[in-house]
Amino acid sequence: MSTAARKLFHQLSVSCKDCSLGSLCVPHGLDQPDIDKLDESVGHTKLLHSGDYLYRQNTSFKSLFALKSGSVKIVTNDPNVGESILGVYLPGEIIGFDGLSSEVYQCSIQALETSNICEINLDTLQADIPNIYKQLLKHASKAINHTQTAGSVNKANAKNRVVSFLLDIAERYQARGYFHTEFDLYLSRGELGNLLNLTPETISRNIRQLEREKYITLKNNRRVVLNNIEGLKKLNCSPP
Amino acid sequence: MSTAARKLFHQLSVSCKDCSLGSLCVPHGLDQPDIDKLDESVGHTKLLHSGDYLYRQNTSFKSLFALKSGSVKIVTNDPNVGESILGVYLPGEIIGFDGLSSEVYQCSIQALETSNICEINLDTLQADIPNIYKQLLKHASKAINHTQTAGSVNKANAKNRVVSFLLDIAERYQARGYFHTEFDLYLSRGELGNLLNLTPETISRNIRQLEREKYITLKNNRRVVLNNIEGLKKLNCSPP
DNA sequence: CGTTACGTTGATAGGAATCAATGAGGGTGG
DNA sequence: CCACCCTCATTGATTCCTATCAACGTAACG
Numbered sequence: 152m153s154t155a156a157r158k159l160f161h162q163l164s165v166s167c168k169d170c171s172l173g174s175l176c177v178p179h180g181l182d183q184p185d186i187d188k189l190d191e192s193v194g195h196t197k198l199l200h201s202g203d204y205l206y207r208q209n210t211s212f213k214s215l216f217a218l219k220s221g222s223v224k225i226v227t228n229d230p231n232v233g234e235s236i237l238g239v240y241l242p243g244e245i246i247g248f249d250g251l252s253s254e255v256y257q258c259s260i261q262a263l264e265t266s267n268i269c270e271i272n273l274d275t276l277q278a279d280i281p282n283i284y285k286q287l288l289k290h291a292s293k294a295i296n297h298t299q300t301a302g303s304v305n306k307a308n309a310k311n312r313v314v315s316f317l318l319d320i321a322e323r324y325q326a327r328g329y330f331h332t333e334f335d336l337y338l339s340r341g342e343l344g345n346l347l348n349l350t351p352e353t354i355s356r357n358i359r360q361l362e363r364e365k366y367i368t369l370k371n372n373r374r375v376v377l378n379n380i381e382g383l384k385k386l387n388c389s390p391p
Numbered sequence: 392m393s394t395a396a397r398k399l400f401h402q403l404s405v406s407c408k409d410c411s412l413g414s415l416c417v418p419h420g421l422d423q424p425d426i427d428k429l430d431e432s433v434g435h436t437k438l439l440h441s442g443d444y445l446y447r448q449n450t451s452f453k454s455l456f457a458l459k460s461g462s463v464k465i466v467t468n469d470p471n472v473g474e475s476i477l478g479v480y481l482p483g484e485i486i487g488f489d490g491l492s493s494e495v496y497q498c499s500i501q502a503l504e505t506s507n508i509c510e511i512n513l514d515t516l517q518a519d520i521p522n523i524y525k526q527l528l529k530h531a532s533k534a535i536n537h538t539q540t541a542g543s544v545n546k547a548n549a550k551n552r553v554v555s556f557l558l559d560i561a562e563r564y565q566a567r568g569y570f571h572t573e574f575d576l577y578l579s580r581g582e583l584g585n586l587l588n589l590t591p592e593t594i595s596r597n598i599r600q601l602e603r604e605k606y607i608t609l610k611n612n613r614r615v616v617l618n619n620i621e622g623l624k625k626l627n628c629s630p631p
Numbered sequence: 632c633g634t635t636a637c638g639t640t641g642a643t644a645g646g647a648a649t650c651a652a653t654g655a656g657g658g659t660g661g
Numbered sequence: 662c663c664a665c666c667c668t669c670a671t672t673g674a675t676t677c678c679t680a681t682c683a684a685c686g687t688a689a690c691g
Contacts, residue, residue, distance in 0.1 A: 227543070231628045235543045249539070251532030258539075284524030291531035292491030295538060299489070299498075302542035303467070303475045306588050309679065340638060348546050350680055355639055372638070372688090388471045549647065580670060590648060595671055612656090612670070 185282055197268045199223070201337075205246065205260035205268060212250035214270045215287065218242055221266025222337055225249070227258045236346040238301060239263065239338070241320070243327050245271075245290040263337035305348055307387070312347045313357045314383050317367070321377055333376045425522055436509055439463070439502035441577075445486065448499045452490035454510045455527065458482055461506025462577055465489070467498045476586040478541060479503065479578070481560070483567045485511075485530040503577035545588055547627070552587045553597045554623050557607070561617055573616045 196219060199205060205216060208228055218240050225237045225246070237258060240246055246268070250256035304315045324331035336343070340351040340358075347354070358375075361367045366383055368376040377383065436459060439445060445456060448468055458480050465477045465486070477498060480486055486508070490496035544555045564571035576583070580591040580598075587594070601607045606623055608616040617623065 227539070229543075232543065232546065235546065237539050237542070248532045248535050252529045252536065253533075257536050284528060288524060288528055288531060289492045291528060291535065292488045293493075295488050295531065295534050296492065296497050298535060298538045298542065299467070299477050302477070302538065302545070303469075303472065305542070305545040306472065306475065339636095351638075352640085352681085353679060356679095359639075579668095591670075592649085592672085593647060596647095599671075 197270065199262035199266045199268060201262055201264050203262045205262070206250075206256050208256055208259045210256055212247070212254045212256055214272045215245055215247040215251075216260075217269040217271060218244050218246055219267040219269055221268075222263045223260050223266055223268075224263055224338070224342070225258045225260055234345070236338070236342055238298070238346065239320075241323050241327070242329070244323075245287070245294070247271075248291050248294055251291075264335070309347075309349050309353050310357045310360070311387050312349065313343075313354065313361065314366075314386050316343070316347060317375065317377065318380070318383055318387070321380065331377075332380065333374065335374050337373070422522075436507045439506045439508060441502055441504050443502045445500035445502070445508060446490075446496050448496055450496055452487070452494045452496055454512045455485055455487040455491075456500075457509040457511060458484050458486055459507040459509055462503045463500050463506055463508075464503055464578070464582070465498045465500055474585070476578070476582055478538070478586065479560075481563050481567070482569070484563075485527070485534070487511075488531050488534055491531075504575070549587075549589050549593050550597045550600070551627050552589065553583075553594065553601065554606075554627050556583070556587060557615065557617065558620070558623055558627070561620065571617075572620065573614065575614050577613070 197205070197216075199221070205223060206213070208226075220242050222242075223240050223246070225240065227235050227237060229235065240260075246260055247256070249258045301319070304312050307315065320334060321331045324334060338346065340354045343349075344351045344354045358367070358369070361383075362369055366377070366379050366386070368378055370376065437445070437456075439461070445463060446453070448466075460482050462482075463480050463486070465480065467475050467477060469475065480500075486500055487496070489498045541559070544552050547555065560574060561571045564574060578586065580594045583589075584591045584594045598607070598609070602609055606617070606619050606626075608618055610616065
């Protein structure tokens with residue numbers, strides 16, 4: 152880690168009330184005493200590098216986590232099917248619900264880039280902050296809604312699935328106030344295909360066609376610029 | 392409603408501690424005082440008939456619900472895509488998480504048969520029972536896991552999707568102690584196709600082929616008998 | 632500079648969608 | 662009670678989209 156990076160990292164180890172995520176994370180809706188209590192239960196920021204695991208499938212549940220910066224993928228490994236990528240998490244999103252019901256993580260979380268993550272230990276929270284459970288329940292609810300709509304993407308053809316994915320990422324960045332018309336795809340064509348139930352070849356063909364149609368521009372194959380978000384949305388509204 | 396049915400209905404209006412669902416529902420993990428508090432927050436059992444809505448998409452969130460008997464489907468209506476069936480709920484499962492994060496139900500719930508449903512009013516629960524939030528969070532977590540695995544079914548071919556659906560229903564009945572090798576499909580071929588991202592014709596062809604192969608037996612087109620669950624599981628493990 | 636993994640592009644094959652026709656069941660009204 | 666209608670299910674023929682197979686290009690890395 153470079154000196155500059157180290158400095159940046161330390162800046163990120165702040166308390167919940169000073170955290171740049173602000174209302175995007177769990178504390179939203181809590182009053183000051185509750186946030187202070189939350190602070191005590193939130194461990195130091197973890198630093199993950201690309202490829203590092205936050206936790207692995209079939210290990211015992213320890214905590215929920217809040218993604219502070221970077222991005223990670225959530226994957227399951229079923230011996231019959233192989234590795235399935237279920238989605239990606241962006242800053243401000245809560246990770247770990249997959250382990251809550253059975254006390255064993257049902258998925259693995261792997262960093263797609265350098266990422267900072269806060270640990271939310273439910274045991275130390277105890278019953279101290281009832282409101283925080285309400286907040287977590289809301290996050291879980293949002294996760295359910297997102298997973299469900301992501302599942303219905305499978306009804307669309309290949310092109311619309313790719314477009315839906317790009318728009319989904321853009322909207323999630325936008326909802327959190329990030330620049331949303333240009334971002335890195337930290338997933339390879341193969342991983343995108345895995346996520347969208349398509350082959351790498353089909354992903355490539357459709358991304359290239361979107362580029363020929365001027366909807367997007369590619370930089371170095373991994374960075375995508377959305378030139379015409381409204382056009383992309385229309386594409387999805389009126390299937391060919 | 393017949394006299395017998397009315398009598399049955401009244402029998403079902405019992406308190407949480409006497410409910411036949413027992414540990415399958417929310418109270419699991421709560422102590423007696425908490426269950427008593429829960430009882431106060433649980434409204435009378437609602438009776439729904441086939442086609443009735445428990446709630447409709449885009450209406451404001453009121454409560455979570457516990458399905459006591461019967462079955463319902465959860466659907467979303469996107470003007471671009473039309474109606475999408477996201478899944479079915481069986482007895483002991485919690486309904487309504489889709490409305491929790493935004494305070495507006497994101498889906499509709501429609502009864503597939505005569506069904507009894509308990510209402511769980513979160514407002515009256517307040518902060519009285521911190522543990523209940525823990526329980527609800529676990530239910531939400533389970534829902535996330537289920538939705539995710541259901542989504543990965545879309546990677547399979549048509550036959551395996553049908554098999555996965557049948558096995559999923561069977562396992563959920565079994566987990567709750569119900570007879571699980573014979574049950575009614577309250578979904579039409581078209582609805583099954585909608586749920587599994589296939590056409591009614593494809594559903595029909597695959598169901599009939601499973602019947603020809605003796606894996607299942609159909610009664611009146613809607614009732615299915617699983618003759619060889621182990622065989623069905625093997626089918627899914629080793630795709631052709 | 633070779634190696635390796637990833638991405639692109641083309642040709643072909645396969646599986647599900649679509650189109651079309653018939654069959655079966657359930658309810659309604661004559 | 663039966664004929665009719667309407668919806669759903671089934672089955673076959675054909676089409677279309679994506680997977681598969683194959684070859685080549687490209688970039689990062691030691």
